[in-house]
Structures are given as structure tokens and as C-alpha cells.
Amino acid sequence: MRKTLTGMLAGIGFSLACGTSAFAAELTIFWAEWDPANYLQELANLYEAETGVKVTVETTPWSDFQTKAFTEFNAKGSAYDMVVGDSQWLGAASEAGHYVDLTDFFNKHKLSETMAPATVKYYAEYPSASGKYWAIPAEGDAVGWSYRKDWFEDPKEKESFKAKYGYDLDVPKDWKQLRDIAEFFHRPDQNRYGIAIYTDNSYDAMVMGVENAIFSWGGELGDYANYKVDGIINSDKNVAALEAYKELYKFTPPGWAKSFFIEDNQAITENLAAMSMNYFAFFPALVNEASNPNAKGTGFFANPAGPSGDQYAALGGQGISIVSYSQNQEEAFKFLEWFVKDETQKKWAELGGYTCNKAVLESAEFQNATPYNKAFYETMFKVKDFWATPEYAELLIQMNQRVYPFITGDQGTAKEVLDSLAADWNATFKKYNRVQ
């Protein structure tokens, strides 16, 4: 009996020991459920082939991403070794100690020189201009536009457009042209509509859409260094930009009040709209004939300029961070060492990931690889982002609460909406002692 017991205990001990050593050579990266996560898994498989360290990319739907990640962080859980987190999380995650400080790693590999400047500024650094880095720019992304090239190139359409608006129908160069083209193609009786924009207010979709207008009008959301918002978020430029965004809503397909990336891509694949706003990361599906029957007739352009020539776009994308509670931090650092190498970044781009590596982005090979890579390259050097303070979620919800009823429900005026938003944001910053 005693022998059996000793044997059993030895067996349990042996399997535990084996189990522990197997865990040490495994890494888990947490990200949202979308194509780039699959590309990252493919890239990670190459790492496994080289080093024998298994890397699993675990995903969750976008709507749960923030909640699930922070629930794990707050519980100081070690389920994830790395997370490809949203740029807005930097403040919350770094101040609370959820992310490992990567400043030394960043400087050692001179990443501020090798990565596109906007990606360093928005995906990695917090606080703004502090020289402290918490993430490695991983998936560059920004809002761009897809359009029905076949509709635009139809000679009859070209002729009637010119007769109506006095200039040639082409890719819009500014927001006025964007509006005109949306109006021109808006034909509800033919089941054809002008434009598809973001209107989902459950996370950051609609706010990103509005930002596209605000930034191109030359406006800002606030002074990120001093938390000043009065006269900035409710500036005349922003009022005009918000009105312009609301006007576009008139030319969207019916029921377009909760639309995000899926709906906006459907607008193109289902012949619903002439132009559609979306993150570049969702464009691969539009050039694939299996997922878009109109793939051959689909084109892409960068967010057009505003009335005074400013041309910016809302930033998407994420950086990869090491979670403070990971028990495999050393292995995670080794993975990042491999990830930031030029050849890995090149491979990452080939697989479909949007590298932030300047050299790869600037190469003709990258820019000609897909019909939208050039627009992506142009956009990534003129992007701006939302607040990255720890209380960004409150700011986001307040903006949704104020802006959504105006855009989709025609409630209030743009000035009233932005004045109220300025008051909400001021109150929030006061609550957290950011301002006196």
C-alpha cells in the first residue's frame, strides 16, 4: 500500500515538474478577434519554429476586448504575458502598473528612430512627450476610405456629376467633394446610398469617425499636456466639422445607426454605398473576391482634407506590451527582441500585418503590395488620436452621450453639443485632479 502511494506521489510530482517546464516555454498574447490577430499567430508560429517557444494569440470580440483585458489586469492575473492593447489604454495601464516599463528596451533598439513617428507617439509613449515607453508599435492602423471605383468610372455617372456639380467625379480631395459625391450617389429608390460612416456608440467607433472630420478641419479634442478643453473641443472649427459629419449621416443606408467595421465593409460588398469609412486593417477583405464580389471595382483613398487644407485621420492600431503580472517576462522580452527586427517586420507586413517599421513602410515593395498600402503609408504620417489618460473611457462615453443624439437623432445644435461636452470633460478632469 505504502509503495503504491509513494509511486503515485512520485508520478504526480514528475508530471507537475514536466508541466511547469512546458509552461515556461509558452507565451500568450491577448488581442481582439480580427484578421491581424490571425496574421500575428502565423508570425508567432515562425518564432516557435525558430526557438521552440510556443506563442498563442488569444482573442476575444472587440466589444469585450477592453473589459476582458482590464478585468484580468485588475485581478493581477497572469493569463496573458503580452497584450496588443489600444492606444487609449496607455495611461490607465501604465499608471496602474499593469504594463512593464519598456523605456530601456525602446532606447536600446532605437525604436523611436526605426518606427513611424506617429506610432511611437500614440502607441508607445505616456505621458505625452515624456520619453517613457510602455509598448512596441505593433499594428499600425488609421481610418481610411474604400469606394466603388466602377461606379465612379461609369461615363454616364461622370457626365451627370459634372453637369450637377461643375467638376469631375473622382476620388474626393476634400470633405466638400466627399459630401457632394455622397449626395450624388444617394438614391434610395434604387437601393443605392451615398456613404457609409461609423455610428456605433458602444465603444470608440463613432468618436473615431467624428475625429476624422474634426482633425481635418484643423480642430483638436483638447490640450493633451494641460487637460485644457474650453475653446478647443467647442471651437468653431469643431462645430463646423461635427455639422459636416452629421450631414453625411443623411446619405447613409437606412438603419445606419449602429454601424462599425462589419457594416461599413458590407456597404461595399452588398452594393449599398458608393464610399465607406473603415480602418485599413479591414481592407484586406475588400480586395479578396471570395469576401467581396465587387473586389475588382473597389478602390481606396486616404481621409480627404478639410476646408483649409488640413489633412489628418483618426488613429487606430495598437502596440504590444508586456503584462506586469506575467510569469514569463524574460521570454516575452526575447519575443519582442525578435519582433522588432527588420526582417521580422518585413515578414509581418507580408503576412498582412500593418507594420509600423519606417523602412518597410517606405519601401516600394510594401506600397505596391496592395491597392490600399499607399493610402495607408500616406495616412500613417498624418494621424491623431483620442485622449490616452486613465479616465479616457469616461471621456469616450461622455462624447458618445453628447454627440450620438445629435448625429443620428437631430437633437440640439453642434455648438450646444460641444459646449456640453466641454463641461463634461472639465468636470471629469476636475474629479481626477488633472485641473484645478
Next chain:
Amino acid sequence: MATAVLTRLDPQSKAAARGWSDLTIRNVFIIPTILFLIVFNIFPLIYSLGYSFTDFRASTNSAANFIGLQNYRELLNDPFIWSNFAITAKYVIVSVAGQVLVGFGTAMLLNRDIPLKGLLTTLLLLPMMLSMAVVGLFWKLLYDPSFGIINYALGLGKFEWLSNPDMALYAVAITDIWMWSPFVMLLSLAGLSAVPKHLYEAAAIDRAGPLYTFFRITLPLVAPILMIAIIFRTMEAFKTFDLAYILTSQPTTEVISIRLYKMAFQEWQTGRSCALAYIVLIMILAITNIYVKYLNKVKER
């Protein structure tokens, strides 16, 4: 008497052989349940009450500071929160009234000898067996203005059920009515079948009309069980989250539980959301209490 039952132990039983009394066996079953309730229900309830008086945020490492009633004061002065409560109240009234009308009406129709009654009842119960998320997702397709079958069947053209701020809440309530009327129907059917037939015979002899029979015999006798259905459905409707969250994102459909979810798990205002959860709890308790008092009155009659 209960004690007598508990102390008597059959000397031949296995329990007796192990030396366990009935009291021990009772404790073995009850104590784990009580412990489970304390650990997973009572303790978090009390703990969160403590948090509701602090500025605690689970997403940060800062300590929770006691701020007294500030959370409650600010929440009750927040016009957005009041608007959330107003939306919830409107939703509860529309949804529960609709469920009672449809559910009780269907029960009346089924409370007679009709062919395939059993099969029909089972089929009618199917909606409430589905998951809320699934119901939300496919009703979203049914309501779609471009290809949804509802507009097609009713000839409504491109009517925007979910994007129209004035209509969206009713669209969510209609879905809830579709899903939960069978529950009211089932309880009403149980109540209706328990009404003694001789009362109807007596009414018929007295030449009472159908309306008189309904209001004087059927309704009063079914009322207690109908009240139980209403209590359950009111509590559920007050807590509605999934359907409204999946179907639409209109501010006019942001019921209080959606606001609470956003505050707790998107904004991570843990202390404040605990306070809001307590306000909601007190409201549900108050409403349920009114119903239970009324239920007791109905029973006394």
C-alpha cells in the same frame, strides 16, 4: 413536530450505522449551501455596499478613499441617470403590459378543448427557451430596414425600427414580449385550469354574460398567479441588458443596467457603480414589495 422527525433515526439505516443523526445529515446538506450563499452573495453584497461610499476604481492601484454619500448624491443629481431610469420605467411598463395582454390572451384561447393543444402549447413555449443573445441577434435581422422580413410582411417599406430613436425602445419591448409572453401564458394557463367548472355553470344558469363571467369569476381567481408572473417579469424587465444592448445603441434604449455596465466595466468607476447598483436594488425591492402587498390583498379576497 419537525424536531420529532429530526431526532428519530431508524436504527437499521446506513446513517445510523455511520453514527450520523438526522440533524448531522441536515447540516451536511444545509451548511455548504449557507456557506456558498454567504461567500458568493452576502459577502459581495456587503463588501460592495462599503465600496459605494468610496471613490474606488478597480483599474488603478490607488487606495479607496471614503467619500460618504458623494456617489449617491452625484448619481441622483445626474440628469443622464434619471433619463436612464425613465427609459427603464417606460420599458418595464410597455414590456410587462404587453406580455400580460398577449400571454393571458393566448392562455384564454388555449384554455378550451382544441385539437393538438399539447403540441401548440409546447411550440408557443419555444421562444423563452432561446438564449437572449441569440434572440437579439436574429430580431436585429428581422428588423433590418433593407432586407428584414417584418417590414416586408407589414408592407412598411424602409421603416427604421432600431435607428429611429422614438421607435427603438418599442422594438426592444416587442422582442421581449415575443420572448416572454409564453411564460405569462404558462402561469395563466395553470391558473385558468384551476378555476372550478361549477362556477361557470352557475354563472351560465344565472345568465351572466361573458364579460361579467370574465371580470367576476375568471380574473379574480387567476389574479394571484398572474400577479406572481407580473412580479417575475417586472424584476426581469427592470434588469434587462442583453436584448437592448445587442439590438440597438440608441441613447433612448440605454436602460439602467446598460449604464451600470458601462460605468462598472468600461469606465471602471467601481465605487460609483456600486452606489448605482444599490439604488437599482432598492428600487427593485420597493416595487416588488408593492406587488407582494397587493398579491396578499388579492389572496385575502
